[in-house]
Amino acid sequence: xxxxxxxxxxxxxxxxxxAREKELQQIARYNExxxxxxxxxxxxxxxxxxxxxxxxxxxxxxxxxTIWNHRRRVLQHLFLSQTEPASLSSDKHQETLDFIxxxxxxxxxxxxxxxxxxxxxxxxxxxLQVGEAxxxxxxxxxxxxxxxxxxxxxxxxxxxxxxxWSYRRFVxxxxxxxxxxxxxxxxxxxxxxxxxxxxxxxxxKANLSNFSAWHNRSKLIPKLLDERESDDVARxxxxxxxxxxxxxxxxxxxxxxIWYYHQFLMSTLSSRNSRxxxxxxxxxxxxxxxxxxxxxxxIKDILEDEEDCKWIYEVLIQYSTSFPSLNGNESIITAxxxxxxxxxxxxxxxxxxxxxxDLEYTLGL
Amino acid sequence: MSLVSGPGRGGGSDSxxxxxxxxxxxxxxxxxQSLDKRKDELEYWLTEHLRLNGLYWGLTAxxxxxxxxxxxxxxxxxxxxxxxxxxxxxxxxPGHDAHMLYTVSAVQILATLDAFGDLEARVEGGRxxxxxxxxxxxxxxxxxxAGDEWAEYDTRFLYxxxxxxxxxxxxxxxxxxxxxxxxxxxxxFDGGYGTGPGAESHAGQIFTCIGALSIAGRLDLVDRDKLGxxxxxxxxxxxxxxxxxxxxxxxCYSWWVASSLAMIDRLHWIDQGKLTAFILSTQDPExxxxxxxxxDMVDVFHTHFGIAGLSLLKFPGLAEIDPI
Ligand SMILES: [Zn+2]
Numbered sequence: 208x209x210x211x212x213x214x215x216x217x218x219x220x221x222x223x224x225x226a227r228e229k230e231l232q233q234i235a236r237y238n239e240x241x242x243x244x245x246x247x248x249x250x251x252x253x254x255x256x257x258x259x260x261x262x263x264x265x266x267x268x269x270x271x272x273t274i275w276n277h278r279r280r281v282l283q284h285l286f287l288s289q290t291e292p293a294s295l296s297s298d299k300h301q302e303t304l305d306f307i308x309x310x311x312x313x314x315x316x317x318x319x320x321x322x323x324x325x326x327x328x329x330x331x332x333x334x335l336q337v338g339e340a341x342x343x344x345x346x347x348x349x350x351x352x353x354x355x356x357x358x359x360x361x362x363x364x365x366x367x368x369x370x371x372w373s374y375r376r377f378v379x380x381x382x383x384x385x386x387x388x389x390x391x392x393x394x395x396x397x398x399x400x401x402x403x404x405x406x407x408x409x410x411x412k413a414n415l416s417n418f419s420a421w422h423n424r425s426k427l428i429p430k431l432l433d434e435r436e437s438d439d440v441a442r443x444x445x446x447x448x449x450x451x452x453x454x455x456x457x458x459x460x461x462x463x464x465i466w467y468y469h470q471f472l473m474s475t476l477s478s479r480n481s482r483x484x485x486x487x488x489x490x491x492x493x494x495x496x497x498x499x500x501x502x503x504x505x506i507k508d509i510l511e512d513e514e515d516c517k518w519i520y521e522v523l524i525q526y527s528t529s530f531p532s533l534n535g536n537e538s539i540i541t542a543x544x545x546x547x548x549x550x551x552x553x554x555x556x557x558x559x560x561x562x563x564x565d566l567e568y569t570l571g572l
Numbered sequence: 573m574s575l576v577s578g579p580g581r582g583g584g585s586d587s588x589x590x591x592x593x594x595x596x597x598x599x600x601x602x603x604x605q606s607l608d609k610r611k612d613e614l615e616y617w618l619t620e621h622l623r624l625n626g627l628y629w630g631l632t633a634x635x636x637x638x639x640x641x642x643x644x645x646x647x648x649x650x651x652x653x654x655x656x657x658x659x660x661x662x663x664x665x666p667g668h669d670a671h672m673l674y675t676v677s678a679v680q681i682l683a684t685l686d687a688f689g690d691l692e693a694r695v696e697g698g699r700x701x702x703x704x705x706x707x708x709x710x711x712x713x714x715x716x717x718a719g720d721e722w723a724e725y726d727t728r729f730l731y732x733x734x735x736x737x738x739x740x741x742x743x744x745x746x747x748x749x750x751x752x753x754x755x756x757x758x759x760x761f762d763g764g765y766g767t768g769p770g771a772e773s774h775a776g777q778i779f780t781c782i783g784a785l786s787i788a789g790r791l792d793l794v795d796r797d798k799l800g801x802x803x804x805x806x807x808x809x810x811x812x813x814x815x816x817x818x819x820x821x822x823x824c825y826s827w828w829v830a831s832s833l834a835m836i837d838r839l840h841w842i843d844q845g846k847l848t849a850f851i852l853s854t855q856d857p858e859x860x861x862x863x864x865x866x867x868d869m870v871d872v873f874h875t876h877f878g879i880a881g882l883s884l885l886k887f888p889g890l891a892e893i894d895p896i
Pocket of ligand 1: 211822824
């Protein structure tokens with residue numbers, strides 16, 4: 208009902224009588240299966256047999272959310288009918304683990320075909336959470352580690368899949384929470400921030416246009432610095448390294464992702480930046496001015512080879528006007544500069560002419 | 573408002589418009605009417621989990637096209653109410669479980685058809701009951717909303733909840749301040765919002781977050797220039813809009829991006845003429861309907877969001893739509 212990227216020609220061909228007949232048979236078979244599953248669940252037949260009927264139906268139609276709910280009802284019943292907690296008896300433990308593993312492999316194969324189906328990601332998360340309550344910590348942890356591999360595979364296939372990125376953040380949260388050692392009363396510190404930060408570096412190096420990875424990086428850096436208990440020198444080094452990384456990326460200045468990340472780095476210099484997204488903690492106005500001038504000068508240099516890149520003019524105006532400390536007698540920017548950049552911007556980017564007109568008005572040029 | 577346009581003309585007002593700037597109104601009306609007559613196609617049955625949404629999309633498009641009676645009102649109301657559970661929630665179709673997504677569509681349809689009276693006549697206290705179902709899905713700790721009893725959270729549900737509750741006149745049942753706090757927690761440095769705290773900015777989620785803030789009367793919390801800048805960059809050279817940086821254009825974002833821009837008074841930050849032309853280019857001129865991109869298969873989802881986008885852009889002959 209919401210199709211994406213399917214060519215019209217393929218869909219609008221008129222069906223032959225034979226194809227039509229075949230489709231009617233498919234419909235009858237499908238509706239029979241739907242009716243059967245719904246009836247058995249209505250009769251509360253929460254059995255392994257019904258579980259496998261839902262497998263069949265969900266394989267044909269993974270978007271049928273009610274059937275995923277039915278499946279959960281059946282699984283809950285099967286878990287609860289175990290007389291003793293699974294973690295105490297190895298038979299029951301294995302049985303629980305088998306149910307969970309079966310649901311994971313079902314959803315893995317469906318995710319390969321339907322990587323953007325909300326219900327598949329939801330079901331995985333649910334089955335693991337329910338399972339965790341009934342499994343030994345070591346087994347549960349192993350399952351969540353498997354999830355990290357799965358999501359890495361999914362992001363390998365589509366590095367911008369936002370379902371997968373969200374799921375990755377969930378999985379990391381779980382792995383940080385579950386004790387790494389059995390019988391551990393107080394879980395030892397097992398943050399994955401370093402590993403996740405390294406993962407974004409890897410993803411960015413593979414494809415600079417991966418804004419999802421840049422985004423995640425922007426969220427991880429402040430946490431990383433806090434966890435490392437970085438001193439001021441280390442924090443400044445982090446910001447310098449990030450600027451260096453993005454300067455390398457400027458080789459293709461037409462990519463939006465890198466400009467957004469550059470804007471993120473610059474936003475951390477603002478006096479209004481919040482503590483939870485901070486990189487350097489004790490910024491002075493002199494620091495702000497120095498970083499700002501450094502970046503503006505760097506970007507001006509790119510301008511010499513890339514006169515037709517509108518992003519350059521846009522950020523030059525933005526940075527020059529959003530940092531009041533740049534103003535004053537020693538300012539490296541003049542009103543003439545702003546006027547020239549804005550006129551370039553208007554010429555290069557006529558789609559957003561209304562925005563540039565507003566900007567001109569706001570700046571009083 | 574009446575539209576006087578024959579097949580292949582459309583636009584309602586000006587038959588002198590060049591072919592590529594015409595809206596094939598009659599074909600779209602017939603396309604939407606045909607949707608429930610496709611029971612001999614497997615796809616019809618495989619999409620039953622979207623039936624109530626589909627009805628909302630089709631009905632809204634018909635209202636915008638100036639053909640509000642093209643689907644029989646009583647049959648629509650009967651169908652909607654047949655999806656209502658004792659809990660006060662609606663499923664996608666009879667026999668499907670209740671969920672926020674369908675409950676919101678049901679409330680929107682009942683509001684469009686001015687049918688809350690029909691609801692009360694058949695289910696005493698129906699409005700209040702539906703509102704309570706929605707209110708009970710709010711998480712008291714975080715302020716956000718679950719989709720159903722299985723407790724999956726997403727800013728789509730938060731927006732849907734506030735939208736439906738305001739239509740039902742029962743905003744008093746939820747903690748609006750907490751919900752606003754949650755939206756704030758989903759904000760990113762680029763001015764946008766994601767599915768939850770920590771998630772990347774996405775035009776669809778921005779629509780839900782800005783819509784929620786708008787209903788809550790808290791648009792003062794938005795950095796309009798920053799968000800407007802990000803949203804305006806969704807427009808690509810071909811006039812279409814994408815949902816995130818470095819992604820392809822798609823008609824459904826015509827609505828999410830443009831209505832978000834309208835809510836923060838920045839719709840003039842994109843080229844509206846080019847967007848109009850892009851949306852029109854995705855029409856199927858033979859059988860009606862709009863697709864995600866030119867030449868692709870049409871569906872009722874993109875037909876609705878494309879026509880809603882055109883309405884927002886004040887395309888001649890279309891009824892006006894509220895951006896929220
Ligand atoms: Zn779309």
